[in-house]
Amino acid sequence: MTNTRRAISNLPTPCALLGERRMMRNIDRLAKRAEGLGVTLRPHLKTCKSLDVAQRLLTGGVGPAMVSTLAEAEVFAKAGVTDITYGVGIALNKLDRVLALLRRGCRLTVLVDNAPQARAVAEASRAAGLPIPALLEIDSDGHRSGLSPDDPALVEIGRLLDEGGTELAGVLTHAGESYGAVGQAAQTRFACAERDAAVHAAAHLRGAGLPCPVVSVGSTPTAHAAADLTGVTELRAGVYVFCDLVMAGIGVCEIDDLALSVLTSVIGAQKDKGWLMVDAGWMALSRDRGTAAQAVDQGYGVVCDVEGNVLPDLIVAQCSQEHGTIAARPGSGAEVPDLAPGTLLRILPNHVCATAAQHEGYHVLDEEGNVTGYWERFGGW
Amino acid sequence: MTNTRRAISNLPTPCALLGERRMMRNIDRLAKRAEGLGVTLRPHLKTCKSLDVAQRLLTGGVGPAMVSTLAEAEVFAKAGVTDITYGVGIALNKLDRVLALLRRGCRLTVLVDNAPQARAVAEASRAAGLPIPALLEIDSDGHRSGLSPDDPALVEIGRLLDEGGTELAGVLTHAGESYGAVGQAAQTRFACAERDAAVHAAAHLRGAGLPCPVVSVGSTPTAHAAADLTGVTELRAGVYVFCDLVMAGIGVCEIDDLALSVLTSVIGAQKDKGWLMVDAGWMALSRDRGTAAQAVDQGYGVVCDVEGNVLPDLIVAQCSQEHGTIAARPGSGAEVPDLAPGTLLRILPNHVCATAAQHEGYHVLDEEGNVTGYWERFGGW
Numbered sequence: 001m002t003n004t005r006r007a008i009s010n011l012p013t014p015c016a017l018l019g020e021r022r023m024m025r026n027i028d029r030l031a032k033r034a035e036g037l038g039v040t041l042r043p044h045l046k047t048c049k050s051l052d053v054a055q056r057l058l059t060g061g062v063g064p065a066m067v068s069t070l071a072e073a074e075v076f077a078k079a080g081v082t083d084i085t086y087g088v089g090i091a092l093n094k095l096d097r098v099l100a101l102l103r104r105g106c107r108l109t110v111l112v113d114n115a116p117q118a119r120a121v122a123e124a125s126r127a128a129g130l131p132i133p134a135l136l137e138i139d140s141d142g143h144r145s146g147l148s149p150d151d152p153a154l155v156e157i158g159r160l161l162d163e164g165g166t167e168l169a170g171v172l173t174h175a176g177e178s179y180g181a182v183g184q185a186a187q188t189r190f191a192c193a194e195r196d197a198a199v200h201a202a203a204h205l206r207g208a209g210l211p212c213p214v215v216s217v218g219s220t221p222t223a224h225a226a227a228d229l230t231g232v233t234e235l236r237a238g239v240y241v242f243c244d245l246v247m248a249g250i251g252v253c254e255i256d257d258l259a260l261s262v263l264t265s266v267i268g269a270q271k272d273k274g275w276l277m278v279d280a281g282w283m284a285l286s287r288d289r290g291t292a293a294q295a296v297d298q299g300y301g302v303v304c305d306v307e308g309n310v311l312p313d314l315i316v317a318q319c320s321q322e323h324g325t326i327a328a329r330p331g332s333g334a335e336v337p338d339l340a341p342g343t344l345l346r347i348l349p350n351h352v353c354a355t356a357a358q359h360e361g362y363h364v365l366d367e368e369g370n371v372t373g374y375w376e377r378f379g380g381w
Numbered sequence: 382m383t384n385t386r387r388a389i390s391n392l393p394t395p396c397a398l399l400g401e402r403r404m405m406r407n408i409d410r411l412a413k414r415a416e417g418l419g420v421t422l423r424p425h426l427k428t429c430k431s432l433d434v435a436q437r438l439l440t441g442g443v444g445p446a447m448v449s450t451l452a453e454a455e456v457f458a459k460a461g462v463t464d465i466t467y468g469v470g471i472a473l474n475k476l477d478r479v480l481a482l483l484r485r486g487c488r489l490t491v492l493v494d495n496a497p498q499a500r501a502v503a504e505a506s507r508a509a510g511l512p513i514p515a516l517l518e519i520d521s522d523g524h525r526s527g528l529s530p531d532d533p534a535l536v537e538i539g540r541l542l543d544e545g546g547t548e549l550a551g552v553l554t555h556a557g558e559s560y561g562a563v564g565q566a567a568q569t570r571f572a573c574a575e576r577d578a579a580v581h582a583a584a585h586l587r588g589a590g591l592p593c594p595v596v597s598v599g600s601t602p603t604a605h606a607a608a609d610l611t612g613v614t615e616l617r618a619g620v621y622v623f624c625d626l627v628m629a630g631i632g633v634c635e636i637d638d639l640a641l642s643v644l645t646s647v648i649g650a651q652k653d654k655g656w657l658m659v660d661a662g663w664m665a666l667s668r669d670r671g672t673a674a675q676a677v678d679q680g681y682g683v684v685c686d687v688e689g690n691v692l693p694d695l696i697v698a699q700c701s702q703e704h705g706t707i708a709a710r711p712g713s714g715a716e717v718p719d720l721a722p723g724t725l726l727r728i729l730p731n732h733v734c735a736t737a738a739q740h741e742g743y744h745v746l747d748e749e750g751n752v753t754g755y756w757e758r759f760g761g762w
Binding site for chain 2: 012
């Protein structure tokens with residue numbers, strides 16, 4: 001982190017701004033929830049991909065942590081994180097890198113949901129003389145990967161792992177469909193489904209004489225809505241650290257919780273069309289249109305003034321690679337203000353994982369809106 | 382460029398593959414068209430953002446070139462490109478960097494479409510004693526920025542530039558709406574509209590006694606469809622270097638012209654749903670859904686085998702951050718093959734500017750599918 005402490009007006013545009021206090025508030029909120037629920041919180045680092053954020057997010061800076069790529073695991077392990085779960089079913093061509101991380105002293109746990117994968121993980125473990133910790137991925141909502149909790153293959157695959165030389169660490173599920181669940185009651189139902197699927201799968205394994213120490217559930221919506229996690233050992237979430245319009249749209253957070261925005265400059269206007277042109281296009285905002293399916297479509301993002309106050313009913317209606325077109329939300333009748341070229345605005349993102357990924361770092365803001373530093377982020381696989 | 386020459390099966394997944402011969406064929410095709418039309422070709426470097434590609438694309442490696450960010454201008458200028466047009470209306474906070482590039486000997490031309498911007502460019506030119514070359518942006522299709530060719534403001538703003546200490550370099554237009562024009566006849570109409578708008582605007586300026594040496598038009602669809610560019614001096618295009626499914630969908634290229642694909646590993650399947658799971662999600666493919674509005678919706682991309690042969694009617698139907706779900710195109714009745722975990726596939730992208738931007742470089746393939754090198758790309762602003 002560089003200590004620059006300068007005015008926001010000196011930043012280049014477009015760039016990503018991160019409100020540190022909002023972020024810390026989001027972090028504390030879920031940490032307290034997890035504590036109240038009696039489970040370990042395993043934050044997902046795929047949203048931030050930043051050592052500076054991870055330091056503030058992880059217990060003692062060492063974990064537990066979740067990642068979405070081995071590149072993340074490698075960077076965070078190098079920085080001292082010692083307990084990492086890699087949340088994508090392990091590709092067979094990545095096993096060498098998994099072993100390298102284990103040898104380095106980082107407990108990296110992989111996901112498995114099919115027999116050929118289990119056999120390959122077991123074979124790699126045996127060949128290296130190093131048991132790779134593996135979780136069985138459970139499907140709780142038909143969203144993407146994973147085994148049904150009562151699939152007979154669960155025991156078969158669990159046995160391939162347990163007897164094949166790996167460490168069968170337990171079960172994990174993620175209710176990806178909960179991102180479409182509007183309101184706390186609906187999210188609580190997904191949280192129950194996650195818990196029930198994971199606990200049921202754990203019982204299934206244990207009933208067959210297999211170990212299942214870890215019972216892991218979570219997504220940002222379910223983590224904030226779960227009321228009872230009996231039988232669960234850990235809770236995971238990622239996007240909550242920054243929050244975004246998709247989460248606000250389903251009631252997981254308020255607009256005031258959004259910690260990340262994109263700073264942009266007005267470069268012109270098409271007054272007859274009611275458009276303001278800015279220098280943030282999809283390269284700065286991402287192509288994510290996650291609110292398109294919600295009750296309120298936020299286009300490519302909600303427009304704020306430079307201080308972060310929402311300009312009612314102004315959205316980024318269209319994007320080219322480096323152009324954003326700001327317009328009134330259709331049907332709102334809002335007036336597009338006559339802002340001079342050079343005016344700075346901030347855009348709140350639909351899906352912050354996607355928007356953050358378009359940037360090489362975060363310009364950190366304090367409560368007064370001063371820039372206090374720059375936190376690098378990384379990408380790649 | 383690193384000379385590695387290895388098998389594609391040794392690459393990490395996901396990663397971007399670039400077929401060098403297809404790329405060179407695409408480059409040659411448009412170079413010949415421009416020659417036939419009697420105009421200078423100014424390739425847009427926003428798609429590749431790579432010195433290795435630029436070297437093969439630009440005349441003598443020095444330009445003319447087009448860029449979408451000042452970061453591109455700075456990187457390419459440092460590498461010896463001396464004639465660059467920056468294709469986004471200039472933000473006032475970027476004028477210092479423009480002047481720095483001019484001082485370094487790179488002729489960087491900026492875009493202007495409003496009076497406050499023209500005044501700021503003129504003032505910066507005078508203050509630096511260095512006339513910033515500026516083009517007036519013309520709107521030929523209502524797509525985003527620019528002045529109507531017969532807008533009286535054109536002369537007013539032209540005069541602010543010409544008399545204010547900048548160098549009024551001419552006019553430029555881009556038919557962004559041509560990306561939705563299906564078939565050559567429709568694209569030719571957009572090419573005529575671009576030409577007519579630019580030539581008319583040039584006449585408007587000249588009629589008022591203002592200089593207009595440059596008359597610049599172009600987009601990948603119009604550049605490939607223009608039949609007569611009388612009065613035009615230069616043609617611009619970018620995406621043609623790699624081509625993509627959006628361009629194939631409107632008939633600008635064939636699937637066989639797509640030079641970039643994303644290599645991915647099968648990590649599992651949900652056989653009851655007809656899904657194959659792969660390790661390329663939107664982080665590797667981008668969130669771009671540019672074919673959603675076309676006659677054939679390609680989801681998040683078309684699936685090929687590791688050699689690049691299209692697997693008929695298989696598309697990436699859904700994406701999470703690092704998961705891709707491959708399924709049959711709805712209604713096609715195609716069978717999803719039973720591919721073992723570890724199988725390598727290639728995904729052809731909707732919009733290659735967006736997909737390429739998700740990667741830090743290109744693994745270059747020769748005609749036999751051997752990896753001959755790695756070309757870095759860069760991002761940022």
